[in-house]
Amino acid sequence: MHTPPGSLYVVATPIGNLGDITQRALEVLKSVDLVAAEDTRHSGQLLSRLGIAAKFVALHEHNELQASPRLIADLQSGKNVAIITDAGTPAISDPGTLLVAAAHEAGIRVVPVPGASAVICALSAAGIVAPHWLFYGFLPAKASHRRTALQTLAALPYALIFYEAPHRITECVEDLAAVLGGERRITFARELTKLFEAIHNLPLAKAGAWLAADPNRQKGEFVLIVEGASVAASDEDQRQLRDTLTILLEELPLKQAAHIAARLTGIKKNTCYKLALDMRDDTAAKDVS
Template sequence: MTSCGTLYIVATPIGNLADMTHRAITILNNVALICAEDTRNTGRLLKYYEVTTPCVAFHDHNEQQKTALMVEKLQSGSDLALVSDAGTPLINDPGYRLVNLCRKEGVNVVPVPGACAAITALCAAGLATDRFHYEGFFPPKTSARQQLLQSLKEESATLVFYESPHRILDTLADIVTVMGPDRPLVLARELTKTFETFASKSASEMLQWVGDDHNQQKGEMVLMIAGYQRDPDAVSHEVVQTLTLLSQELPLKKAAALAAQIHGNKKNTLYKLGLSLGL
């Protein structure tokens, strides 16, 4: 009985070709076939590293049709590698159906880690990284983009997006509109390439800066939005209601302490609020 082959998910450079790992080169040399998002683009990388393994197109438009064929090859004993145009496959790239079917059919899937634009940008952005949300590309239409931003407006984790050069100004304008002009942003552009740029500015400053310099509207972009910082002194209508109800049964100091514990506000802030309201 023929043993099953292995599908290798191989990360490739996002710009600087020197970021290709030795392990990745070895695997690409040894597999039977390389499934590539764009064979021309991958062909240049393979030529640079003198890899002669055959390459077949595997992209958004043919993934559904070719997935079963690739799994058959794997089940017949062939090892395959999956690569995208740049970075780590499946992160906003084709391959989900293939990996999913391999898992269901018991085919071994092995990740070969390397560059990823989102992580590369995030680690050098200076924004909080204990929690972050990767959101992929923004919707192309203004209404959908603003709706998404509205849903994320009070998200405390750092938000990580990809964006295309021809939409960056519209997206920045929407961030100013929905999240406010002072929301901190970091724009990482052309990562690992000659004109790599990191810019850290408020939303309104970023819109002005990118709009004034056409060079900042070119290349691959990762846009990061600082997480929402709740004002500890801000008091919502619900907090006022709680404080008012509690103060009807308890001394104001005790009511303020309980309301602060329930809603996460500062008890001194609520105590002063209660005094101002005559509670």
């Protein structure tokens, strides 16, 4: 008798705060036959705290290619398998991609169980006005390769999002400033959802000194969000911005008007501020004359 294949569940787990586990994730992890885990000891402790007893199989960056065929065979025999990593969503700068691809190739149902993701967590709290963003993941560890990678991204008009480890954060930020320019702003999102969570925004030109001023700022896992390259506003965008500022400047101080105009139009705050200054100066000159 043919046994229908099981399902592969891609299950997100908390990135720090245990309370971020979803009800659905709990139900899936309790019901599956196997849990493929990046670190079975770490995941064993996590599931134990959640009151779940599971049968684990190791699946990490060093064995995923070899372990995937065995798990595909388990799935084809009818077993349900969940894949989890040490934190966050599997296959997002974490193991899992090869197994998921193999499951699709074998015609096995792949079921995402969404939850915590450091990149989405950071982006939601960064206050980035730009509607478009690009998640790069980890930059190369070697400085020359890292700068080459950044050069390919330098002209993109999207917010750029990176993961970075604490032992490379200083040199990474130095390269970001050198290649992308110190005038762009960077958001540091560190230890998200954990006890020492911190989110800080400043120009790249000042970022190195800010990190060096307090060694604690260099600790923990980082999400870095860097402002995208400036794009010249179209004539229509300029008209819209001028109309918006005309209304706002009637009621608000210049700096606040520029900030709100940037949020409403998506045009960079510096551009809005400069135009607001010009408009104010033009108005003052007309009043004098």
